[in-house]
Amino acid sequence: MRILVIDDEEIIRNLAMQILGREGHEAHALESGQQALDWLQEPRNRLDLVIIDLTLEGLSGADTLVEIRKIIPGCPAIISSGNLVSEKDIPEEQMPNTHFLQKPYRAASLVGKVMEAVPTGSTAG
Numbered sequence: 411m412r413i414l415v416i417d418d419e420e421i422i423r424n425l426a427m428q429i430l431g432r433e434g435h436e437a438h439a440l441e442s443g444q445q446a447l448d449w450l451q452e453p454r455n456r457l458d459l460v461i462i463d464l465t466l467e468g469l470s471g472a473d474t475l476v477e478i479r480k481i482i483p484g485c486p487a488i489i490s491s492g493n494l495v496s497e498k499d500i501p502e503e504q505m506p507n508t509h510f511l512q513k514p515y516r517a518a519s520l521v522g523k524v525m526e527a528v529p530t531g532s533t534a535g
Contacts, residue, residue, distance in 0.1 A: 413457060415437060422490075462487060
């Protein structure tokens with residue numbers, strides 16, 4: 411599965427990349443929403459799932475998700491945050507295919523949430 415991790419904390423990006431790589435996923439990590447949108451402008455850069463930190467600097471995680479779904483409609487997403495996350499933090503129209511993961515997380519939690527977000531055999535883009 412092709413997974414994009416967007417988090418402004420390098421340690422979180424590296425951890426997620428290690429976990430996802432061990433599970434056989436093709437993972438790419440970026441530190442901002444704008445970097446992600448720029449990356450997705452390249453036709454070769456496609457993804458099946460995005461994992462987004464809710465509290466990114468600049469373009470927020472919620473706003474980044476809106477923009478990603480303009481490029482890849484319905485793209486499954488996992489919203490991750492060290493703060494308490496609730497559904498009211500995400501625009502209602504973005505709730506379908508959106509899952510939540512509290513930071514800090516363990517490998518098993520991330521892997522389980524990825525499997526929940528994109529069941530085996532499903533791909534978005």
